Amino acid sequence: MTRRPALLVLDLINEVAHPDGKYSDVCLDQIESRGVLGHARRAVDRARERGIPVVHVVVGFSPGLADWSPASTLFAEAADGDRLILGTWGTQIHDSLKPEPHEPVVAKRRISPFRGTHLELILRSLGVDTLLLTGVTTDLVILSTAREAHDLDFRVEVLEDATATSSPELHEAALTLLRRTADVTTVDAALGRPGTAGENDNEERE
Template sequence: MSRTALLVMDVQPAVVARYPDPGYLPRLRTAVDVARTAALPVIFVGVGFRAGAPEVDPANRMFGGLAGRDLPATGTEFHPAVSPLPTEPVVTKRRVSAFAGSDLDLLLRAQRIDHLVLAGIATSGVVLSTVRQAADLDYRLTVLADACLDNDPAVHEVLVGKVFPTQADVTATDTWSRRPV
């Protein structure tokens, strides 16, 4: 029997602020509410580093600017519109994919979860990287196209319309809400 979980990825205040779309958080909130009502696990994944980001190589194109800087530890704060309940797991990842440098795979397998429903920011970042890695790890996948967001609408459309369907079912939150399993 398949067990499904919703992954809410990189919906952290600093990330949300860089992707202005007033309709995004309400759509994502709908997905979270539907999953909770259906008693599906909701797992929050955020990018984060130890204080000073010692795990970041300065050569890393995405995160290299953080290396060695006097930064506080990060990774567990989420936008208040979709923040985790005290009983919901929070996973801190160290790179783009939700699996990179995290214990996500261990958490999912321990709960016998084999179907992931993906939502998050950005479509061309965490969602793309997680789709690819999760497919390689043999998870069944659903991407909630309107619960993903990217600064480039054309890139978002290519990913949800052409790339993701090769490894995942792609649907809208309203459609998924009718049968969230």
């Protein structure tokens, strides 16, 4: 079966993945201890080498918070101290994962990267049928993306070594749920080891 993947880099922004970020207390310790930024960088490098599209997704809200949800307990703190404001340093992608000029950057206002965005349009235009997921957090954006992508008829592979959440226990619990609708794998398994790129990078898999 022909596999036409895209790599999604989800919410690895300064606000969450940098020590100076206003949400660094959420899961930065797990990002660092699991080496998530390094693994995600490896995934990005290998995807680029193999001609696999890389799509970056950032979470944030417009200045003034007109698109912020006052009913959300998850995003409640965003209105406190102007956190997650689009166009600021906090919602920029971490420098170690800086997008290439041609790579799409999708801004989302909710947990799901499909809600109110043009992500699906981008993926359909690229002819993608398989999503490789990296980023944070495993129990929120990764889980939400996998479920919605499943219902949009995409195959999903979660690169678990390039994901994290607030604790190892919650990460493992999320992976248990993810296995219901996605394949849980690793960067090396999904994208190959260095120097193993084949002639057909969107390879056929049985």
